[in-house]
Structure formats: C-alpha cells, structure tokens
Amino acid sequence: ANLVLYTSQPNEDAQATVDGFMAVNPDIKVDWVRDGTPKIMAKLMAEIEAGNPVADVLLIADTVTLERMKQAGQLLAYKSPEAANHDAALYDADGYYYSTKLITTGIVYNTAAGMKPESWLDLTKPEAKGLVTMPSPLTSGAALIHAQTLAGVEGLGWDLYKNLAANGAIAAGGNGAVLKSVASGEKAYGMVVDYMPIREKAKGAPVEFVFPKEGVSAVTEPVGILASTKNAEAAQKFVDYVLSEKGQNGFVKLGYIPARNGMALPDGFPARDSIKVLPIDAAEALKNTDDDLKTFSGIYGSN
Amino acid sequence: MAKLILNHVGKDFGGSRPAVSSLSIDVRAGGFLALLGPSGCGKTTVLRMIAGFEQPSDGSILLGDRLLADAASMVPPERRNMAMVFQSYALWPHMSVAENVGYPLKVRGISGERWRKAVADALEAVRLHEHAERQPADLSGGQRQRVALARCLVTSPDVVLLDEPLANLDRHLKQEMEETFRDFHNRSGATMIYVTHDQSEAMALATEVAVMSEGRLVQLAPPEEIYARPEGRMAGALIGQGAILQLPLPEGTPRLLDWAALRPLFQGHAAGACADILVRPQHVVVDPEGIACRVVSALYEGERYALRLALPDGQILRAFSAARVSPGEKLAVAILSAWRLA
Amino acid sequence: MAKLILNHVGKDFGGSRPAVSSLSIDVRAGGFLALLGPSGCGKTTVLRMIAGFEQPSDGSILLGDRLLADAASMVPPERRNMAMVFQSYALWPHMSVAENVGYPLKVRGISGERWRKAVADALEAVRLHEHAERQPADLSGGQRQRVALARCLVTSPDVVLLDEPLANLDRHLKQEMEETFRDFHNRSGATMIYVTHDQSEAMALATEVAVMSEGRLVQLAPPEEIYARPEGRMAGALIGQGAILQLPLPEGTPRLLDWAALRPLFQGHAAGACADILVRPQHVVVDPEGIACRVVSALYEGERYALRLALPDGQILRAFSAARVSPGEKLAVAILSAWRLA
Amino acid sequence: MTRSASGSSQPRWLLPFVILAVALLSVLPLSRLAVAGFVALWRGDLGGLLADPALWSSLRYTLETALFGTAISVLLGAAFAFLLTLTDLRGRSVLGFLFVLPMMIPPQVTALAWVQMSGPSSPLLKALHIAPPLGSPQPLYSVGGIALLFGVQHAPLVYLALRAGLMALPRDGIEAARLSGASSLQVFRHIVLPLSMPGLIAGAAIAFVSCVGNFGIPAILGIPASIYTLPTLIFSKFSAFSSRTFGEVALLSTAIALISVVGLAVQERVLRGRDYRVIGLAGAVATFRLGGLGLLVAPLLWLLLFFVLVAPFMALLAGALVPAYGVPLTFSTLSFHAFEEVLFRQSATRTAFANSLFLSAATAFGLLLLTLLVGYQLASRRGVLARVLTALVEIPYALPGIVLAVAFILVFAGPLPVLNVTLYGTIWIILIAYFSSFFAVSLKPVVSAFRQLDPALEEAARLSGAGFYRRLADIVVPLVAPAAGASVILVFLIACNELTVSALLWTAGTQTLGVVIYNLDDSGGSDLASALSVLVVVMVVAMMLALEFFGKRLPKGVLPWRS
Numbered sequence A: 001a002n003l004v005l006y007t008s009q010p011n012e013d014a015q016a017t018v019d020g021f022m023a024v025n026p027d028i029k030v031d032w033v034r035d036g037t038p039k040i041m042a043k044l045m046a047e048i049e050a051g052n053p054v055a056d057v058l059l060i061a062d063t064v065t066l067e068r069m070k071q072a073g074q075l076l077a078y079k080s081p082e083a084a085n086h087d088a089a090l091y092d093a094d095g096y097y098y099s100t101k102l103i104t105t106g107i108v109y110n111t112a113a114g115m116k117p118e119s120w121l122d123l124t125k126p127e128a129k130g131l132v133t134m135p136s137p138l139t140s141g142a143a144l145i146h147a148q149t150l151a152g153v154e155g156l157g158w159d160l161y162k163n164l165a166a167n168g169a170i171a172a173g174g175n176g177a178v179l180k181s182v183a184s185g186e187k188a189y190g191m192v193v194d195y196m197p198i199r200e201k202a203k204g205a206p207v208e209f210v211f212p213k214e215g216v217s218a219v220t221e222p223v224g225i226l227a228s229t230k231n232a233e234a235a236q237k238f239v240d241y242v243l244s245e246k247g248q249n250g251f252v253k254l255g256y257i258p259a260r261n262g263m264a265l266p267d268g269f270p271a272r273d274s275i276k277v278l279p280i281d282a283a284e285a286l287k288n289t290d291d292d293l294k295t296f297s298g299i300y301g302s303n
Numbered sequence B, C: 001m002a003k004l005i006l007n008h009v010g011k012d013f014g015g016s017r018p019a020v021s022s023l024s025i026d027v028r029a030g031g032f033l034a035l036l037g038p039s040g041c042g043k044t045t046v047l048r049m050i051a052g053f054e055q056p057s058d059g060s061i062l063l064g065d066r067l068l069a070d071a072a073s074m075v076p077p078e079r080r081n082m083a084m085v086f087q088s089y090a091l092w093p094h095m096s097v098a099e100n101v102g103y104p105l106k107v108r109g110i111s112g113e114r115w116r117k118a119v120a121d122a123l124e125a126v127r128l129h130e131h132a133e134r135q136p137a138d139l140s141g142g143q144r145q146r147v148a149l150a151r152c153l154v155t156s157p158d159v160v161l162l163d164e165p166l167a168n169l170d171r172h173l174k175q176e177m178e179e180t181f182r183d184f185h186n187r188s189g190a191t192m193i194y195v196t197h198d199q200s201e202a203m204a205l206a207t208e209v210a211v212m213s214e215g216r217l218v219q220l221a222p223p224e225e226i227y228a229r230p231e232g233r234m235a236g237a238l239i240g241q242g243a244i245l246q247l248p249l250p251e252g253t254p255r256l257l258d259w260a261a262l263r264p265l266f267q268g269h270a271a272g273a274c275a276d277i278l279v280r281p282q283h284v285v286v287d288p289e290g291i292a293c294r295v296v297s298a299l300y301e302g303e304r305y306a307l308r309l310a311l312p313d314g315q316i317l318r319a320f321s322a323a324r325v326s327p328g329e330k331l332a333v334a335i336l337s338a339w340r341l342a
Numbered sequence D: 001m002t003r004s005a006s007g008s009s010q011p012r013w014l015l016p017f018v019i020l021a022v023a024l025l026s027v028l029p030l031s032r033l034a035v036a037g038f039v040a041l042w043r044g045d046l047g048g049l050l051a052d053p054a055l056w057s058s059l060r061y062t063l064e065t066a067l068f069g070t071a072i073s074v075l076l077g078a079a080f081a082f083l084l085t086l087t088d089l090r091g092r093s094v095l096g097f098l099f100v101l102p103m104m105i106p107p108q109v110t111a112l113a114w115v116q117m118s119g120p121s122s123p124l125l126k127a128l129h130i131a132p133p134l135g136s137p138q139p140l141y142s143v144g145g146i147a148l149l150f151g152v153q154h155a156p157l158v159y160l161a162l163r164a165g166l167m168a169l170p171r172d173g174i175e176a177a178r179l180s181g182a183s184s185l186q187v188f189r190h191i192v193l194p195l196s197m198p199g200l201i202a203g204a205a206i207a208f209v210s211c212v213g214n215f216g217i218p219a220i221l222g223i224p225a226s227i228y229t230l231p232t233l234i235f236s237k238f239s240a241f242s243s244r245t246f247g248e249v250a251l252l253s254t255a256i257a258l259i260s261v262v263g264l265a266v267q268e269r270v271l272r273g274r275d276y277r278v279i280g281l282a283g284a285v286a287t288f289r290l291g292g293l294g295l296l297v298a299p300l301l302w303l304l305l306f307f308v309l310v311a312p313f314m315a316l317l318a319g320a321l322v323p324a325y326g327v328p329l330t331f332s333t334l335s336f337h338a339f340e341e342v343l344f345r346q347s348a349t350r351t352a353f354a355n356s357l358f359l360s361a362a363t364a365f366g367l368l369l370l371t372l373l374v375g376y377q378l379a380s381r382r383g384v385l386a387r388v389l390t391a392l393v394e395i396p397y398a399l400p401g402i403v404l405a406v407a408f409i410l411v412f413a414g415p416l417p418v419l420n421v422t423l424y425g426t427i428w429i430i431l432i433a434y435f436s437s438f439f440a441v442s443l444k445p446v447v448s449a450f451r452q453l454d455p456a457l458e459e460a461a462r463l464s465g466a467g468f469y470r471r472l473a474d475i476v477v478p479l480v481a482p483a484a485g486a487s488v489i490l491v492f493l494i495a496c497n498e499l500t501v502s503a504l505l506w507t508a509g510t511q512t513l514g515v516v517i518y519n520l521d522d523s524g525g526s527d528l529a530s531a532l533s534v535l536v537v538v539m540v541v542a543m544m545l546a547l548e549f550f551g552k553r554l555p556k557g558v559l560p561w562r563s
Ligand SMILES: Nc1ncnc2c1ncn2[C@@H]1O[C@H](COP(=O)(O)OP(=O)(O)OP(=O)(O)O)[C@@H](O)[C@H]1O
Pocket: B137, B138, B139, B140, B141, B142, B143, B168, C013, C015, C019, C037, C038, C039, C040, C041, C042, C043, C044, C045, C046, C087, D001, D003, D004
C-alpha cells in the first residue's frame, strides 16, 4: 500500500513536500490528504475510534496535539538520525515527533494604518482602538499556542489579552480571515502567522508583517508516525526526509522558517537571530489547554 | 338594480372556432334568464365573462350604464357584487362547510352573531345544517353542490350566476332548491342567470330562456313561447322532447299544423320543398285511422312508456304510452299538432 | 362473468351514523342495477367499496366465488377489471383527451393502430373526436364528463360503475349516452351499476333498481315493480313524481286503491289509522264531481303545467294540466288510482 | 369523490423498503454517533459540558439566529414565489432563474462579500461617501447579521418548495373568492396562503433546519462577536481534540437533533387536521394583475437580487481578478492568472469538477427516486410511524456536515461485514453521506406535493388496471413533477457546493469542488478559490440554460423558473 500522509499544510506546500520526498525515494508512493487541523484531527480520531486509521504519517500544526497523541499511545517512537542537526527543544526526546519548521505568529498591519506597531503592547494603545483582530484559539491551533506562549511571558500574560479586549480587539475565525480583514482595510492590525502576509505582500497586497520586540510564538508543524502504521519503514524514511537538508530547503523555498540549524531564511524574513522565538513546553501546555481555553473565552466570551 | 347587457360579446380561446361569438342579450333588472344549449356551446364561458374571469375578445358587457368589460378594460370580479355557483363547485378545501358559506359575509365585514345566523339560515335552506363543521372533502357530491348553493345565496348580490347548480341533486332536493331559488329571486330582486341542461328546470324558473348553439344565440324568448314556437332545428331539438320529421310541405302552409293539414303529407299527396317539422310526443295519439307505424323501442319511464315509432318511410316519431307496448308491434297514430321549425 | 354479491356490507367513517350499513344486494351477471337515493345516502360509498377504494368495515363483497373484499382482506382495484366514471371525473390534467381515454388500453399493452382506432371509436361515441388533442382543463363541464365516460367504456371491464355519469349533459346528449350505455351493455355483457338522481334515467336503463336511504337498502326490484309498488315513504317519494297523502284508512283495505275506494276517504266517512298514500300526478284528473281543490302553484314544464293542488284539509296533491291554470283557481279532481305505501 | 384510499395501495415491499432506506441513511450513522455519546456519558465525561454555560448560550444563539433567519427566508422566498408564480409581473422567468442562483454561492463568500459591502473598505459605501470610519464596529457581526445572511442564503429553499404548491392551486377556488367580493389581498390571505401552507411550511422547515446546521455564516459573522451557534461550537470542540470530544460532539448534535425535531413537531401541529387535497381539476395557475403596482415591485425585486446575488458574485469575480487580497481592482492590477491557474495548471480542478458533477447528479436523481417512493408512502400514511420516519430523515440534514462525516467514518471506516470491501476512501462513501444529508431537502417538496393530490386521480388509474409502478410512472410522478423538479434542482445546487461533509471524507482523487475551493482559500490562494467559485457558478448557469433550452419537452412546472 502507498504511504498515507495527513497534513495541514496548504495544498501547494503539501504537494511540493510529497514531490520532493518521492524524488528522493522513487519506490515509495505517497497519498496525501490535507485539511485544517481540526478537521484532519476529527477525521483521524474517527478512524481511530472506528479501529481503522488510514494515515501512516502526520505532518500537522503543533506539538501540543502530537503530545496528546503520544500520551494516548497513538504514536510510534522513531529516533531519526537527522535529529542531530536540530535543536533539542524542537523535537520530542523519545522520538515521537519532530518539529519541521517554525511558523511564528506576529503582527500584521495594513499599510494605510496610522501606527507601525513594534510591540505586542502597541496593540493596546488608543491608536489601535477597535482596529485589532486575531484568530480565535477555538478555531486555530496556532492561535492557541500563541495565547499559551504569550500568557507565560513576563509583562504580557493574560493581561495583554484582557487589555486588548478592552481596546475593542476581536478574536475572529482563522488566520486567513485575519489576513483578509487587515488586507481589505476592515481592520488595521492583526495577529497572524508569518508566511501569509509575507507572501501576500510579495503579490502586492497592502500589508506588512512585524516580528514584535518581545518575541513571537511559534508552531512547528511536527511530523510523527502513527502507532498503527503498516508502512513503518517508509514512514521513517519520510520523517528522515523532512528533517534532512533537502527537505528543509523545500520548506524554505515555500517561505517557511526551517527547523534545521544553519539554514538560510526565505525572502522577506529578517535574519534568523533577530527573530526571538518564545519557548513553550508542550506537555505543560497540553495539561493547561482546557483551562487556557476557558480563560480565553472568559475574556473574549464564547458565551 | 340595473339591466345586464351583453353587447355583441365574443370570446376566442384560439381554438378552431370562437367559444362565444357576437352574443347580444339584455336581461332586465330582476330578470331570470335560463341559458340552454348543448354541451360545449359556450354557456359557462358566457357566465365567466359576466363574472369577470374572462375578458371578452369582442363586444362589451354593461350593468345599467356601468361598463363591466370590453376587449380593453374590465372591472375586477370582486367589485361586481355578483355570486356564482361553479360547475365544479369551487369549494375551498381548507375551510369547513360553514366557513365556506360564510366567506362572502366575512369579506363584507360581517361577523359574530349576525354571521352565525346568516350562515345557519343559508345552510338550513340547503338542508346541510348538520354538516356545518365538516370539511368539503368529506361530503358527497350533492352535498358539495348544496354548499356551493348556500355560499352563492348568503349575500345580496346584484347578479347571481348559476352553472348547472342542481345537476347532482335528486329530484326532491331539486324541487326544494328550485323553490329556494324562486324565493330568493322574489325576495332579493337579483338578476339571475341560470345555466342548465334540464329544460323543465329552465321552464319552471325562468322568465326568459336563451338557447345557444356553437357560441351563438339561437333564440331568446319566454319559456312558453320557446316551447310552443321554437326557431330552427337546434332550438326545436333542445327544448322539450320531440321528433323532427322531414316532410315535403307546400309553400305558404302555416307554421302550426294540425292533423287535417298533416294527414295528406303522410299520404304522399303533398309536394314541395322538404321542411323540418317538430312533433311533440304528447301530440302523438293512437288512432286506428292514423299512420301505421312500427314500435322501434319502448322505454319504461315510470309514469309511462316512451316509444320510438318508425314511420312507413323510416323516419322516427316519439310518443308516450301509458300501457306497455313491445318493440316490433304495429301501432296506428294520429299527430294532433306539429310545428314547422323554419 | 359472474354475479356481484354485496353481503351485509357496512362502512363507517366514524361519523354520527355509518355511511352504509348492512347492505345486501345481488346483481346477476350482466345485470344493470340502478342505485337511487337522496344526496348523501351512501351511493358513492357503495361504488367505492365495489371498486376497491374503500374497505368495508363490515360484511363482504364477492364477484362469483371470488372474494373481493371484507373487513380483513381486499383485492386491489387494479386487479378487479372494473371501470368507473367518477362524480368528479378524475381526469388526468397532464394528459390530452385521447391519452386520458386511451390510458386503460395502454396499461393493457395495446398500442399503435389498434390503440388509435379504439380511442377514436370511444371518442366518437361521446362526440368528442374533434377534441382528442385538447387538455382536460380546456374543456367544458359536459365535455369533461364525456371524456370520463369514454375512458370508462374503452376497455372490456367485468363491472362498470357509473357515478351520476350524465348529470352535466343536456337532454339530447343524455339520450344518446343512454343509448351508448345500452349498446355497451348488450355488446359486452358487463355488469353495470349506475348511480343517478334521475329516475327516468334509471327506469330507462336498469333491469333492477335499488333504493337506498341513510345507508340502508329500502327496496330492490325491477323498475316497473318499484314504480308501481314502492315500499315505504322513502321509495314512494323518490321514485317518480307524486304526492303522499295521509289519510285514515280502514283495516284490511287493499294496497291499490281506486276512485271508488278513495272517494269516501275524502268525504270524512272512513275511520281508521292514518296511512301514507301515494298519488301519482297522472292519476289526478279533472272531474266536476271530484274533490274541490285550490291551485297553489302551476309551473310550466314545456309539455304541460305541473300543478300543486291544496285539498280541503290543506294536504298537497300533484297533478298535470295541458292547459294553463293560474294559482288561486278552484279545480275539482278525481284520483283514479293510488297506492298505500306501507 | 376525493377521499383517502384505505385500500392497501402499495406493494408489500414498499414500507419495509422505506424503513430500510431511512435506517441505512439516518439511523445507522446517528446511532453510531449516539453510541459514542453514551460511552462518554457512561464515563461521566459530559457533566462538565452540561454545566458549561457555553452550551446553553450557543443553544440560545442557534435558536435565535435560526428563527429570525427562517423568518427572513420565508419573507423573501415567499414574496418571490408568490410574485413570480401568481402575478403578471414582467420578467418573471429571468427573476426566477436568478433567484435560485444565490444557493450556488458558498455561504462564506456571501458573508464575506456582505461584510465588505457594509464595512469601512466597501467600494459601494465609499463611492456614496457614507463608508464608516476605519475600526467602527461591523453591524453584521451580530445575531441580526447572522440571521439576515441565513435569510438570504436560504430564501431560495422556501421559494422552490412553495412554488410547487402554488402550481397546484385550484383556479376556480380563487375565482370564487374574488366573486365573493374579496380583494386581491383578501384572496391571498384567505385562500392562496392557507392552500399553499404545506409548501410554505415545508420551505420554512428546510430553511429552519438549514439555519440550525449552517456553519459558514456564523463562523464568519458570529465568532468575532463571540456568538457561537451549535455548529461553530462543535467545530471548536474538534479544534481542541481530546478523548472527550466525540462524546461532547454527540451531545451537541443531540441538541441540534432535538431542535430540528421540535421544529418538525411544530410543522406537524400547524398542518394537523387541515385538508389540502385539491378537489377536482387544478393546475391552471391563477394570475393576479399587478397593474401599476408592478412598476413598483419589479425594481424592488431587482434591487433585492442585486444584494443577494450580484454583489456577492461581483465580490467573487473581483477576488478572482486581482493578484492578492486587498489589492484594489483596476485595469493595471487586473489579471486572469487565477483562471489560467485553476483551469489549466491545477489537475485537481478537473477531477473536482468531474467528482462534484457526478456526485451532485447522482445524489439529485438517486434521491429523487428514493423520495418519490418514500414521499408516496409518507403522504398516504399518518400516525406515529410516519412522524418518526420524517423526523429521522430530517436530522442528518440539520447536523453540521462535519458531524455527519464523522458519523459516517465511524460506520464505514472498516470493511463492510459480509462483502469485505471498504467504502471509506472511495467516492461512494461521499455519495452515501450526501444521500443521508440531502434526503430531507429532496423529500420535503415532494411530500407536500403528494399531500395536495386529488386521490381520485390515482384511483382512476388503479381502476384502469395500472399497477403500482405503472401508475407511479404515468400518473403520480407527472402530477408531482413541479415538486420533483424543485427537489432535483435544490439538491443539485446544494451538493455542487457542498463542503463540510466531503471535507472529511475525501481522499486523493475524490476531492469535490467545495473541498478544492476551501483548500485553495485556506492555503492563501484566495484568488484561485474565487476564480474556481466563479467557474462553478458559470458552469451551473450554463447547465440551467441548457435545461431551459430543453424545457419545452419537460413536463410543465419542472423548471422552477419557467411559468
Ligand atoms: N371520507 C369521509 N369522511 C366522513 N364522512 C364521509 C366521507 N365520505 C362520505 N362521507 C359521508 O357519508 C355519507 C354518504 O356519502 P356518499 O358520498 O356515499 O353519498 P352519495 O349517496 O353518493 O350522495 P350524492 O348523491 O350527494 O353524491 C354522506 O353523509 C357523507 O357526508
């Protein structure tokens, strides 16, 4: 059977990744399915519940999700030789999952906006009153990580979110919606994942992306192998590939910050060391997920 | 109340011939016109034009000085103050019998006790007071027809249009309903136009009878006149029973013929162009001296037998007989009276 | 062909009284039964049970030895080989006239030239050959009824059910259609059941007449029998015209009364319990020696005047008069014959 | 006579068949979901959810938006249906043709288009110099806004369901009322409206259920204002997946099912004891003359169409012609790159077109076959069984697609018991899921048409010797043709755009148009997504025009825009 990949990467990116892998491993054929993280997880979980998971490899949003699967015993441990070239903070010590790239969440603003924000706190200023939008953690995995990350930062914390809410910020659907809202000028500022505004700006959209000075949160689109796989060997090859220099280069070409050490950054990004990535502990985050969601909805009110 | 005038009214549905053409009738205020004619001759179409459901393609319809409709303009039905019994009853399936009957009142803003009373009276008049709360779908055919009747008579319309309103009723009910119509007509003074196939109904009720054929008016006259002196084959055949014989008739014979005038015709003595002669069955009596006929059929009608007799030349004559007669028998008859149709 | 047997058939719609109760009728194979009765007495319901649209709540219906229906089981209509003219015609609005008529043939797998021929013949028989391609919605009421007729007669059904099939036709067409029925009946030998309000129709066609009232069978007899010797008020009032008088009658008087027997009753000489006596209008004749009556109404019927006469004690008598009579006049009449109803 | 036939008029297999169909398409997935719910309940996982105020508030929002939304749909759809079917308004066919199109535009697109139209960057408002300043609150982010969009989106459902009923109005009944002295308005209120009630209620019911189950609109308009309806709440549950999720989702789905069952009960209640069988000959559609009023009404309808169809479509088109979101559309920025890309470069596009066309056509016609049988059975049978069956058919449509899809995965992920083939991963599972999801849409208009039939018409056919299939084909189906046409078109249009069911069920090679559009959009290719949406609309319009061309040969009333 073919190797089956479930991923939440955008279409073209998924296709490029798979093409790259198959170029290196011509004897392995890959079928892939892509969808937003919630949907792909719903699909996968339903399959698992029904006792017949189809996927072999996952390449999806964030470590928190994979940490949960690890704890539920749904993942296969594999120590990849490529891990040596990765920062230890970016993969699971037991080899259940490996981050493949960094997707940071920073600030996007419409070029027509009055202020050029440099800090998360700028969004709470009166100039931004009623003009801020952000993805809702209830919809976007990245947004949840983002909130959990910022909540743990001295001087930001949940207070930031409270102040934002007081300043009229709203938590809208996903990152795509935030970008549209800002690009169309409906809102002036937004929290959003990096690659979207950078790509759109390249196409001419009136947006600008900022890495705030306090640092950015990041989701790392980890890769993991399902415990139920019948293609363990091919799956391991896939993991090796995405962590390899070649695989990582592919991500760079697509406009992502690579996870592997010593790689160049894509166009439109500042130098790697000028980007301060705020740390997050996946296991800890997982434990707090429910509470954090409650806290968030307490502020922005899903109720 | 005012005169209802149909002035050269025509209606063409685009078929091979117009459904109604150049029809002119005046119905005096408070008149009772019976509209007779064979199936498909345009009677319903005339009523529908008077009611305002069809626009005449030609001519005009007036109520007094008020132009109701011509080919260009038309007063909508709801502003004509007319009432109609539809051939298909047109009951509203979602309303109970009482609601159906009371609807015209409701539209006129009558409610409460007055409404209840009027509806109860109307239902009483058609013997349906027991079924007031039923739905039309649960009624028998005749009961539906009576609901339609009650609905038609519950208000005080200027013109009442009745399209075969008694077709599905038994004789008794029919007579009662005829009584109701007569009462209503006397009481309200409404102009009534009554389509029927049953000339005895028409004769009994109407002050005037119009006979139509293929969309045209054939004759318009009071009932007795039209029975006694029908004009043309169509009216002769339609009104009352009778046989139409073709007999050679000398020029100048009067239209009403007695036995003395008729007898020679059967003896082959007379010459002349063939004319249509209407012979009513009640004028054919047994007479040993008469014409020798053969009984073709004898149908029991209850009161009497209806005979079809073959004349020596094969033409058919109709007659009555109180006694039983068998087909094939010979019978000699005299014709007391006959009428030349044209 | 086989006998149609209704055996204590009953049908209850859950109303205040059953629509049909304990009705037993045998119709011999090839018989022609007329079903008469006032509006709402259950005639249509009987037909619908025979056709298989309603299940009897009681009793059973058999065709020969074949059980068609009882309260537990029933043969579906499509396997009964019957045909019916519905009171509402039930034409299919999406088919042309020819398609409507030809549908039963189509179902039987007849097509092509044979189909066209049979449909054309059927339409010819009801005088609608010109309208073969029309849609039912574009027909007049009588034309629709004729389409329904043609559809009913186009096949060779074992049983033909006719629910007031001629109600909307003029007299001429009616007579023609009656002729058609008679032909069809003779030719096919089908058993026919005919619901009508018009006893002259019933008398002319049927070999047997059943009178129903409030869901029950009142009398079942050949037409002449039922006219001459009706049983009970209901049959007396329904069959033929006539007045029912209440007269005190001595015990043991025969049922058929002549003038000699009747005369004393009007002179107050007789004593006894009151009985219902049916007097036919044709038996009431002018007789200077007779009972002095007052003319209440005189309705022109074409052939003659239908009189309502008030007897000295106020009871109403019906009579005919060839000459014009005015309401209010005095008239002395003799009653040639009368019939005690029970 | 028109009375219900009490004779056993259907073949013996029909009822078991109907029950089997409902069991397969509805009971099976629902009960699998229910099992998950029970397990969770058993483990006591759900106490927290019941105590969670989020559940209750979303219940309230769902009801509010659905009720107001339904009201707006009914107003819009009914106005169009009445005006276009019963009056002599000019341009009725064109208006009718255009009015069913908004269903083609995905709800998210309509929502976004409206947000922009009424927001600070609205080209329209800017041109009129009444654009609100940057940052002013968006009025559409509210219960009212959601309801408004619901109303617009689902109005064609009401239109189509109602129209079929209007086609069967008895002409003489209306004439009798007018002669009784009733003004046009009174005739409308007293005769037309009550007689078209079955259609109207059927339409309202589908609209209501659609509102309850809609995800796209509250996702865009509700979440920014923290208004969660049950579907968006369910979706958010999936986003933070945990061991409890299935239980919670099952519970929330139960809430949705309950709401739709209550809606259905209300519908039954309203129709109870009323007889809508048309006696005698119906079918000639009555025409009200509008006269001068027509000059007033027509522009109003066109204006409405502008807002519900033209404006969102323009937004789509503009989105397809600019290189990136937010770039103003001018001659210099205009590019057909997106069209080229989706038409000639993306191989998925062609597959998706083929898949969606196959799925929509197969669903529309396959369901029609099924609903004719089921509808016939349900209309002739009143009582508990009929009500239960109807409710069961209704529920899958009310559930958000994602829930239904999960249910189908739960049922079909493994190989089928006896046959030992796996449907999961093939296009057939999507087809079955579509059957399940759109069963109610297809059934509603057909059932209400059956309810209006004069039973004597079928009786006459039976006596002619026509067995069940025969009269079904010759008499019954042609008589309900307008409803059948509405049903096919409704299902086809909705299935063409379907997203959430297929989103979870597709695999390589079985992606649908909805999935491709969503994925393009989600991965930042909003220009490509817009271009594809435009192409879909164009394709459907072309197909409708083709139908129009052959319309003369179809039975009367099948095409809902032809009069
Ligand atoms: N479906 C029904 N529900 C309740 N009552 C009904 C139903 N059908 C008929 N009835 C009642 O049963 C009785 C008999 O009805 P049926 O139609 O058989 O009368 P009928 O003899 O044919 O009358 P008509 O000559 O007026 O057509 C009537 O009182 C009628 O109201």
